[in-house]
Amino acid sequence: MTVIHAITAFCWVVTVGWAVRMDMGLWGMPGTMGMSFGAFLIMWTLMMAAMMLSSVAPLATLYERTVTSHRGPRLTALATGYLLAWGVTGIVAFVVAGVFGDMAADRTNLAQWVAVLCFIAAGLYQLTPLKMRCLDHCRSPLGHLIHYIGFRGPLRDIRAGVHHGLFCLGCCWALMLLMVAFGVMNMAAMVGLALVIAIEKHWRHGEKFARLVGFVAVVWAVAIIFDPSVAPGLDPDAVMDMEMDMDNNMDMDDNMDMDGTKNGD
Numbered sequence: 001m002t003v004i005h006a007i008t009a010f011c012w013v014v015t016v017g018w019a020v021r022m023d024m025g026l027w028g029m030p031g032t033m034g035m036s037f038g039a040f041l042i043m044w045t046l047m048m049a050a051m052m053l054s055s056v057a058p059l060a061t062l063y064e065r066t067v068t069s070h071r072g073p074r075l076t077a078l079a080t081g082y083l084l085a086w087g088v089t090g091i092v093a094f095v096v097a098g099v100f101g102d103m104a105a106d107r108t109n110l111a112q113w114v115a116v117l118c119f120i121a122a123g124l125y126q127l128t129p130l131k132m133r134c135l136d137h138c139r140s141p142l143g144h145l146i147h148y149i150g151f152r153g154p155l156r157d158i159r160a161g162v163h164h165g166l167f168c169l170g171c172c173w174a175l176m177l178l179m180v181a182f183g184v185m186n187m188a189a190m191v192g193l194a195l196v197i198a199i200e201k202h203w204r205h206g207e208k209f210a211r212l213v214g215f216v217a218v219v220w221a222v223a224i225i226f227d228p229s230v231a232p233g234l235d236p237d238a239v240m241d242m243e244m245d246m247d248n249n250m251d252m253d254d255n256m257d258m259d260g261t262k263n264g265d
Contacts, residue, residue, distance in 0.1 A: 044090035081161020119221035126214025
């Protein structure tokens with residue numbers, strides 16, 4: 001447990017530091033923020049680790065009791081497998097964020113309605129039996145622990161982490177879709193969604209809370225119709241602001257280079 005909490009804290013620190021370094025502010029930026037695929041994938045995996053690793057705590061607590069030796073490395077392998085399942089979603093997130101960013105810049109009306117549909121889809125999914133089944137697994141993984149104990153070989157802990165991560169992905173994928181709609185590296189959205197996920201999985205009324213979140217998402221979709229800025233990842237004004245900031249930064253860099261050249265002369 002200490003290992004998992006330490007990794008979680010480290011990922012939060014690195015993610016916040018990355019956002020500050022890129023001058024993203026509290027609300028982040030739309031699209032892929034000009035990142036390369038590799039940089040985006042690293043950033044996305046760090047975000048998922050910060051937001052989701054604490055959700056593996058119930059399983060890790062039970063799993064730790066079955067590990068009689070090399071607890072640190074084996075629990076680290078469990079967390080690695082869990083993050084691997086979530087990290088792969090960064091490929092999809094990169095494509096979706098890029099499409100959303102281009103859409104917000106070029107087809108503003110369509111972007112607004114896509115944001116509405118994203119929130120409606122997320123809200124309705126929160127009410128489905130599949131959501132509740134995956135949430136039940138994450139909340140009470142004891143039955144699956146017996147299955148994991150039967151795993152053999154050097155990759156058994158990673159396999160257990162991946163399997164559990166896929167259930168958590170089934171539970172939370174719609175909420176992560178909102179992360180893209182809110183704007184990647186939107187720190188306010190990250191904290192808010194991390195709290196939602198933690199409450200769903202750890203509070204005794206988590207299933208009722210999950211349904212409440214579904215209704216809130218649908219209400220949020222209605223709010224986007226009247227004010228697109230509440231979905232910054234698909235807000236054309238946010239895209240324009242980001243492009244202006246990037247242009248200003250490039251101009252500043254060019255001016256600094258010119259000043260440096262003059263001084264050298």
